[in-house]
Amino acid sequence: MRRALHAFILFLSLALGGTAFAQDIGPDTDQDPRAATGGAQTLEDILARQRGQQIDDSFRREATGGDTPSSAFAPELGTLGAASDAEVFRALRYNSADVRLSSSAAARAKGAEVLVQDRGMWWLQFREGPLLTYGGYLMLGTLAALALFYLLRGRIRIDGPKTGRRILRFTAIERFGHWLTAGSFILLGITGLVTLFGRIGLIPIMGRENYALLAQGSKWVHNNVSWAFMLGLVLIFVMWVVHNIPNRTDLKWLAVGGGLFSKNVHPPAKKFNAGQKIIFWAVILLGASISASGLSLLFPFELPMFAKTFVVLNQTGLPQALGFGTLPEVLAPHEEMQFAQLWHAIVAFVFMAIILAHIYLGSVGMEGAFDAMGSGEVEEQWAREHHGLWVAEMEEKQSATGSGATTPAE
Numbered sequence: 001m002r003r004a005l006h007a008f009i010l011f012l013s014l015a016l017g018g019t020a021f022a023q024d025i026g027p028d029t030d031q032d033p034r035a036a037t038g039g040a041q042t043l044e045d046i047l048a049r050q051r052g053q054q055i056d057d058s059f060r061r062e063a064t065g066g067d068t069p070s071s072a073f074a075p076e077l078g079t080l081g082a083a084s085d086a087e088v089f090r091a092l093r094y095n096s097a098d099v100r101l102s103s104s105a106a107a108r109a110k111g112a113e114v115l116v117q118d119r120g121m122w123w124l125q126f127r128e129g130p131l132l133t134y135g136g137y138l139m140l141g142t143l144a145a146l147a148l149f150y151l152l153r154g155r156i157r158i159d160g161p162k163t164g165r166r167i168l169r170f171t172a173i174e175r176f177g178h179w180l181t182a183g184s185f186i187l188l189g190i191t192g193l194v195t196l197f198g199r200i201g202l203i204p205i206m207g208r209e210n211y212a213l214l215a216q217g218s219k220w221v222h223n224n225v226s227w228a229f230m231l232g233l234v235l236i237f238v239m240w241v242v243h244n245i246p247n248r249t250d251l252k253w254l255a256v257g258g259g260l261f262s263k264n265v266h267p268p269a270k271k272f273n274a275g276q277k278i279i280f281w282a283v284i285l286l287g288a289s290i291s292a293s294g295l296s297l298l299f300p301f302e303l304p305m306f307a308k309t310f311v312v313l314n315q316t317g318l319p320q321a322l323g324f325g326t327l328p329e330v331l332a333p334h335e336e337m338q339f340a341q342l343w344h345a346i347v348a349f350v351f352m353a354i355i356l357a358h359i360y361l362g363s364v365g366m367e368g369a370f371d372a373m374g375s376g377e378v379e380e381q382w383a384r385e386h387h388g389l390w391v392a393e394m395e396e397k398q399s400a401t402g403s404g405a406t407t408p409a410e
Contacts, residue, residue, distance in 0.1 A: 014136060043386030050350070091190050107164055111301050123338040131342065132197065135349040142353040146360045156366040158382050166377040167394065178373055182355075187225045189352050191218035199363060226294055233287045243271045249389065250274035268387045273387065276369035279358050286351045293344040297337065303337040306343075 048055045091097035092115050170178070194202065195218055203211045252267050252272040259265035260275075267273075272280065296303040310327035313319050319327050331339070361370050367380035383391050 019330045040343075084308045111337075114332050114334060117332055117334045119335050119338065120330075123342065126302065126342065127196075127345075128199075131345055132200070134198075135345065138349050139356075142356050146357065146365075155260065156260065156361075158367050158379065159266070159385060160381045165380040167380050167383050167391065168376055169372045169378045169383065172376065173235075175373055176374055177232055177235035177239055180286075181226055181236055183227035183268075184225045184232060185351075185355065188222055188229060189348065191222040191225075192345070192348055193216040195222070195392075220334050223298060223343065226291075226298070229287070231292050232283065233291065236280075237284055240272070240286075244277045244280045245276060250277065266388065268389050269387050270393070271387060271390045275361075279354065282351075284349055286354070290344060290351060291346045292338045293347070296340040297344060299335060301333045304331070304333070306336055306339040307331045310367050 022145070045055055097115075195215060198211055198215055202214070206214070247270075249270065250273070251267055253269055255264055256267050258264070258273060258275050259267060292303075292305065296305060307329055310319075310331075311329050314326055314329065319325065328335075362373065368379050371378050371382075
């Protein structure tokens with residue numbers, strides 16, 4: 001009995017001593033904060049990710065099972081070999097897995113080799129959060145500002161007596177180019193908003209099945225009408241670019257706000273005043289940008305443009321100066337598409353806000369303005385008040401050729 005008691009005490013001493021020894025040589029958490037978790041992420045890692053902070057995730061990115069073939073030491077482990085499910089999915093997430101495609105799969109989609117794309121949630125959260133929120137505020141704010149301007153200023157009337165004579169302002173081909181661009185843009189704007197706001201704005205009202213039909217039709221219209229918009233953009237650029245080159249006269253127009261805020265103020269202007277030139281160049285530049293991103297979306301993975309753009313921007317140092325850090329210069333195919341979709345929507349919101357102001361001034365905001373793109377002919381007094389230098393040029397051409405520049409009103 002005494003011998004058994006001594007043996008038990010000796011065993012207990014060895015066990016306690018071994019535990020103490022293990023604690024002495026255990027992981028040094030001061031040197032490696034993840035040693036205590038066996039290399040897994042810590043609570044601080046999780047909190048940092050929730051705060052949106054960048055962390056060194058090499059402890060996860062590099063833990064993909066290594067390059068040792070499983071058959072060398074454990075052939076009985078099965079198809080996964082020595083790699084666990086977690087290691088396989090981690091390698092897929094960080095795009096380090098040895099993914100091989102059949103020739104048919106590679107031909108179907110250039111992004112097929114990317115099985116897991118880690119930026120998808122960021123794109124979805126930005127699309128459903130800041131994009132919808134601030135884009136909606138921009139639209140509502142623009143409409144509110146135009147309504148307030150109308151209440152304070154009223155409709156801009158023709159100040160002088162009407163002459164009853166009309167001047168041809170835009171030819172049929174010019175009006176065709178304008179309405180082709182304008183009509184297609186309106187359709188694109190409506191169908192784009194249906195797609196973007198459908199989940200939060202339309203599904204609760206009309207149900208999922210009805211919205212599915214509307215969304216499918218909107219997608220078809222959006223994709224096909226885009227070609228008409230791009231054609232119209234080319235037409236108006238070719239026809240009007242020469243008339244929209246800035247000059248000194250524009251400074252005088254801008255100095256008095258074009259007379260929009262005061263009565264009986266009519267600064268000189270040629271065929272297009274400074275305000276119209278701003279609209280023209282906004283349409284051309286924003287239209288070209290939205291067309292480029294739209295083509296990238298129409299032809300997935302065929303027209304990547306953001307990685308190259310980020311390289312150029314990083315070289316300028318502008319992103320770093322604005323606090324965005326270094327922009328990613330290597331993007332997965334799906335990331336290119338996500339950036340294209342976000343940029344397409346952001347430009348579209350700005351574009352629509354500008355066009356709303358243009359529609360207001362060309363319709364209810366200014367008397368006689370719609371005639372320019374309606375019949376193509378405008379009241380002579382309206383033309384003298386808003387485009388006096390252009391009227392003078394027309395009269396000089398009339399004197400030189402002996403042809404009539406005006407027609408009597410019907």
